[in-house]
Amino acid sequence: MSAQDLRPIVEQQLALSRRLKAHIQQLEDKASAPLAVVGLGLRLPGGITTPEAYWDLLTSDRDVISEIPDNRPGLRGVYDPRRETPGKSYVNRAGFLADVDRFDARFFGMSKREAEALDPQQRLLLETAWEAMERAGIAVRRSDRLPVGVFVGIMASEYGERRSGQADKTAIDPYFGTGGGHCFAAGRVSYAMGFSGPALSVDTACSSSLVALHLAAQSLRREECRYALVGGANLLFSGDLMVSLCQSGALAPDGRSKTFTAHADGYGRGEGVACLALMRLADAQAEGRPVLAVLRGTATNHDGASSGLTVPNGRAQRDVIAAALQDARVAPAEIGYVEAHGTGTSLGDPIEVNALDAVLGNGAGPRPARLALGNVKSRIGHLEAAAGIAGVIKLVMCLHKGLIPAALRQSDGALSAAIPWASTQIEVSRQTAPWPEAYARRCAGISAFGLSGTNAHAIFEAPPKQDLPAAAEIGATETGAELVVVSARDPAELTQQARQVAARLRVLGQAGLASLAHTTRSGRALLACRVAVVGHSAEAIASALEAAKHVPTEAAPTRFRLTVGPETPALVALLGALVASFPALALHADEADPAARLHQALARLIPRLRLHRGDAPGVSLQWGDTSVALEAEGLRDQLLEALAALFQSGADLRFDALRPQGVLLDGGLGTYPFAADRYWIDEPRFATQTATEAARHAGDRPLDAGADEITDFVHAELVSLLRAEDPLDLDDTFLAAGGDSFIAMLLKKAVEQKLQVEVPPEIVDATIPLSEMFARISQHVRAAPVLEAAE
Template structure:
């Protein structure tokens, strides 16, 4: 007995130990799973799902950007005349002449001052106080969301982050006469840190909002930081890019003293004739997500960021002087982050400012990294977008990314312009690198297309990023759209001028599916106060209608009007008899399981009261639509089925209204009548009409006011049993 008592006393502690061990093992498994998830997220590619931009030469989007860059167009003009600059007195050929510059041209955003303040709910005073860089960043961020098929209104309250590279802080509007609050507006409007915060505030985004100023590398560093934040779960999406507008000519004057500007204003990247940089303006924004998230949400992936890195020159041969070893280190770190070897990368979009000092140092760093250990027949191909659009400073890194994404998608590498010969200050034989002096096709060479992007700041902060073409996805089988399908192209804007401009841009989109365009316009854009719809059954009809809208003219299938700009309420209207046609609902029975299921329920509910098959009638197998006791129940069923389809897509009405037999469908959909009761009402009502009224009269619908109609039928008044009026004027 004593022995058994001892065993019982020992069993309790043993059970506690076993339970503790089990709990410990479970916790260990949980931690391992959590660490695995974190490790996977840290290495996951970042998807670029949308891009928007504005650069010199009339570039208003990635398509314009690619056209200009691939054509090597010249985007330079004289100094802008609307910024208060002394355009005539600014030029002097002597670099040492105080207060002047020997450069006559730059690549400017000549419409940088244009801003639709009311569109964003910003007062004219506040808009005047805002740096144009903030204005441009806000507008392009909006466009970036819409280009992803995301209504900007729909992301309010979401955890989207904003990462913006902004360098210049020289905007000083003349606000004399305004005191107090106006001075606060000016302080906020010209503060670099507010640039990202204003985008987040205006769009209602609650993720991190960070403004980056590392000089020329600002926007590429911003994209790197956004990618890191996505991998750490700090936000689920991120807007990242940069904005540059020069409010004063200070950059032209100051760098002229240093003889750091090209005399003709153009960057001659990596060229023997390189004589300095060329100042330019621009703004570019990307929308980023983790690749797995982008796929879950069904967003188009334009390209992926495989890896990136940022570092600093540290104590080197000068604060602003490029540091070759530091550039080598950041390239190697980016390759390691991407899990790639140098030979896995085909091309690099270089910093390439065209300076006598910087370009040779950069090429030597590339030769020491990408140029080693690769097949001489497949050298690294080097280019720089600055040779076309200029050095856009805070927006230069994102310009390089946009160019690389477009190159990946088009399978082509544009030429680097203004190259008489590769710079002789570099021993090009020290590695396998070739300068892109002409455009090339971009083959895959046994692996996905990949390209690096470099951006080095005068602050000493360097960034390098490796992009890869979007992974192939299994094609989704889709039914071809009907050749004669008619679609509504819905266009809206805040002003009539903006509406016309948008219509003009849509008319030039080119070979795009009308159905795809219509779907994007309806679901992926904000609904604003100025509205129009072009109903088109072909590309020609769509272009004709859109061009007419752009010119402010009328055209068949074009309707326009005004709305409140606020999201409206949804009301479903159920019509009476006369709106049906043979074959109505037949195609939906085959392509919509929701519709087919609801029709089957209607057929069951009607079966007790009718001697015909609803499905046979809808499919046209029973020619009974000339009978009122068939057409009304069939129309009722189609309306109830359509309501189910809309509900399955997330569209719920605030109210329903019906006319004549449509009242029965409306009552059923609203829940006032059960399906069984509604089926009984519509069946017996239509049978009563067939038995007592059919063949004893006629009906006409007239587009006249009640007064006009009454006057016209007065001679036959005795023959009319009823003269209902549906409104002051039906049409």
């Protein structure tokens, strides 16, 4: 075979090789795709509930360690200051959350009965997950089954011990298991919000939430989900673990982690619940979401054979940091800061510093500057299962702001002499300082090491620059109308929401109006009580919001019609005005017929919009008794006013179709004002039916029981089962009132025992108003034969 004959074969093989190489590169890029942190939600010691409050603490010279509060009898009961006392804890200080007994059960569709049994860790995970989604501008629609994965680090559920030790086991009902089981922590968030991605609860002790971050990153890169919520939870109620840790000498007597200092004598415990929203960076940029930081890489491993199950392993720590760097495609010398695990123990701190220096310090070769080291445990305590996520949120804010806060308070004294600081390339941050300009990239790492030997490390980078366009570029001028919408579960919360939005709008001014309006429309859930304002200026809209009140409406409309006349030139002009006012609406309108094209565009906003071809000229939107004419001149104002009216009537609208070009969602808009109702186990008073209660229900059914009497009985019984404090709203469904399969079973059983009829399970219909359900039960009871008494 000649060289000429071989040439096409060689060229074919080279082309194949290039394609394979490109495919391999594509797979590698996908496996290491950068991920964006787009939202945060948190509850930390010291009453910290916002990122801004957390940052204020980090840049101050104080901590939030306090004495055990009165609502922790399990911890107070085991305290004894003498370290040698068996069965006792010598610690009476830690980082505690305020108001752990408070929760907005109604917002999440729970009865009082279920909420009381629910571990406060799960309650706070629900609220912080919702807040993270809101700050990310991701509207939660339960029916949409959003592809969100939920990954939660949690290692204990001590709240249930308030019941588990009681002699009367009739207090134990199905909520005892679902309210405290670890597996429900992630699953409950997904269930409550309708998420369809993976839901995993992770327990690797102190590294739990950083391992959860690692699993979330893998899931996003494998495209198992489009969004991910990563959380951690840790609350302290039981004295048992406190005693165990004290008997091992792990805890600092004063309850403070004095990390890396000469006074380090154990770690101080802390409480916290936090979540962050994560997604692929390319998707976040395409959707205009606020990017707070970029997750570049993660890794996990185990200590393996070492000096002891709970003893840190320096080699394993070096390996996990190196693996995270490789996954991140970041060089060791590019890391400018590390949020250390640093628990403040004389054994663990030197091992960690030596491992960091071996990989990121001296082991990295020439560095632009010394590696800065920080640790939030000296401020809020060691949050154990939530420690990783608390450190990540600190790191995210450091990268976002370009600042490195002091790792220690000024009063914490000298650094530990057991650590050879002078021979390392590491320094502990002692005051808030700008990120060193010597670094070409702003990159940082964070470590978490579990007591059982599971280690994790993650690499982050500062976010890419995101500038809001100038007002002239986005149409936020004095003449361009905007639609701002606000919704809530009840009128009082609606008023709070409206004032919150108005205050934010006054801060942003005219230049931020388009961003804020877009965020209220597309970045928030659409709830029952609603207000909508159309205006041309930020000041006018803010004033209208401050004065706005909820106006009750009839049932939300479900039928919408677009009536289009035969006048083609007018239709073409109308379409032109629509595209000019709302370019996003025209992106998927590919019909040639102007009427069909207009319908296709508007149907993206109004689901179930039907096209009707009329005989009279003109175009109009119709629902119920309302009809709104649309004309080319002034179309933006006309359509926004129509959408405002539709929104306030309760219609299900899809406002994301109105996204202005180049406009980012506003990550600074406040989150939902959850109600702070008390749900707590103070004494054994649970409604599981006892023999005495069964006897109360026994007896012959009155043969002359009328419909009203039966309905009143069923209503009262459901109120009792749900532990509702007021009569139920008969327009609510069984689910909206807080019912579930367990309550349905108990209601069926109560009706059968009291009224002596067999009740089919399907009669407790969760989808219809309670008034209709009660009527059906009443009708069935009056028609059914009385059951024969058992022999």
